[in-house]
Amino acid sequence: MLNRVSALKIAFNLAHKWVEPNLRQFMASRLPLVWFLALIIGAMVGGSAILFRIAIGLIQWTWLGTASERIISAANAHPWYVILLAPTLGGLVVGILLHTIQKKQRAGGVADVIEARAHGGHGLPFWPGLSSALITVISLGCGASAGREGPMVHLGATLGTSVFTKLKLPEATMRILLAAGVASAVSASFNAPIAGVLFAHEVILGHYAMSAFVPIVLSSAMGTVISRLYFGNAAAFILPHYQISSYWEFPAFVLLGIVCAIVAISFQFALIGSDWIARNVKMPMWLRPVIGGVLVGSIAIFYPEVIGVGYEATDGALNSSLPLSLMLSLLVAKTVATAITLASRFGGGIFSPSLYLGAMTGGAFGLIAANHLPDMASSHGLYAILGMGAVAAAVLGAPISTTMIVFELTGGYELSIALLLTVSIATGLNQAIHGRSYFHWQLEMRGVMLQDGAHKWLVRIVHVEDFADPPRADTDNTFDPQSQEPFLAPLDTLEKALREFDDAGLSTLPVIDPKEPARIIGYASHVKALRYFNSALIQANVEEHR
Secondary structure: OHHHHHHHHHHHHHHHHHHHHHHHHHHHOOHHHHHHHHHHHHHHHHHHHHHHHHHHHHHHHHHHOOOOOOOHHHHHOOOHHHHHHHHHHHHHHHHHHHHHOOOOOOOOOHHHHHHHHHOOOOOOOHHHHHHHHHHHHHHHHOOOOOEOHHHHHHHHHHHHHHOOHHHOOOHHHHHHHHHHHHHHHHHHHHOOHHHHHHHHHHHHHOOOOHHHHHHHHHHHHHHHHHHHHHHOOOOOOOOOOOOOOOHHHHHHHHHHHHHHHHHHHHHHHHHHHHHHHHHHOOOOHHHHHHHHHHHHHHHHHHOHHHOOOOHHHHHHHHOOOOOHHHHHHHHHHHHHHHHHHHHOOOOOEOHHHHHHHHHHHHHHHHHHHHHHOOOOOOOHHHHHHHHHHHHHHHHHOOHHHHHHHHHHHHOOHHHHHHHHHHHHHHHHHHHHHHOOOHHHHHHHHOOOOOOOOHHHHHHHHOEHHHHOEOOOOOOOOEOOOOOOOOOEOOOOEHHHHHHHHHHHOOOEEEEEEOOEEEEEEEEEEHHHHHHHHHHHHHHHHHHHHO
């Protein structure tokens, strides 16, 4: 009996030694609080996604007479001048809002969320986030050719971080909450909870750490539940049952991946080129969306399928109900309309347009394949599904989450091998030409270089004031601005500081007050700068693997 009690005590002590440090780490990381906050964020973002879609529908109803996303027949029933005036007048309202209440003079999107993640989950203030959502609602409600999912991701991330800033949570926790808001936004927008989880990890965080996985899943699940309570649990696109006719089709799937890469590359060039043109044309900010609205409205007179998110046209391609000539025309029309929309500073994203272009590409490819190999080719609706995933994955730079989005949107899990093949080819070729996704191109236009890794980014966001020591009271803290002695300023980046240390060959440099150049407000140490940099790198590495 005593031996049995002793064995139990030994087992208990061993278990305690094993579990106790893990529980201490768990509680020190405040993960129970993070899980609870993730549920709150998921509910808030899910409710916001419902209101977001309702608001777009209400504005759309004022000129189309319907709040539904199936608007092609409604647009065809209206005179041409209504189709032209709606985005034009909407552009005027958007232009006024950009000029008066939007500090950055643009609506937010996924790139802003990625940048905020790099800044420790900060940089998405609450009221500008709401005004950005308002601008997007007006833009899409008035017929701008863009997607609603990217702006919803921005709103979700804003709610996930700005609401809890007063809690003074660590940066790693704020990044998790930001990603939780993103996951809920994607899952509520697409009715795709798994895709929401993967997108938050793949595109926003850039890692799959276990500490982030649980709160992100909780938020995504909560967002999906809230959304389904209102919209129901049906997939976004209801499709007939498709299956691959023959394994001999796989060479055709490879060719489809190449074609989708060409479309994705061309779409990105169109977005980049139109943005470059818009930046180099001098005009008042309020006028840009007006001119963009006139151009988009002119296209919509002939092709009303380009209006808004375009889910009805995408659904037509997936259900094999669009003719070849129309799909080829819409490829060009939608590309041009979306490029003009975003360059004109309308609110909107590229999720839906990418899916749209992919569906048209795959549908057109399938029809051509069926004409040449009628006994071997599957339905062109199947090719539309594959194309939808391939183009979107290449443009978004998110092959894993985009593949899952297509699965959850269509329920087409039987097509997994073919979809993965086309997605990988399109993504690889797009990467070979552009070297980055559209989101990372946007960031690089702002000087945010995340493609090169954490070490390159950290030296640009760490400032001298972060590691400089205050001056000693017993020293002369004056500086001669006329001298040629090297110095640093508080807001100089670590990159500049390291360069100055190297050029001067000194281990310590004075930090000068920019407002009073003769006053030394601190001293920066070369060793301390390197120690701070190494500590930040280690912290980033630990966060990604914990």
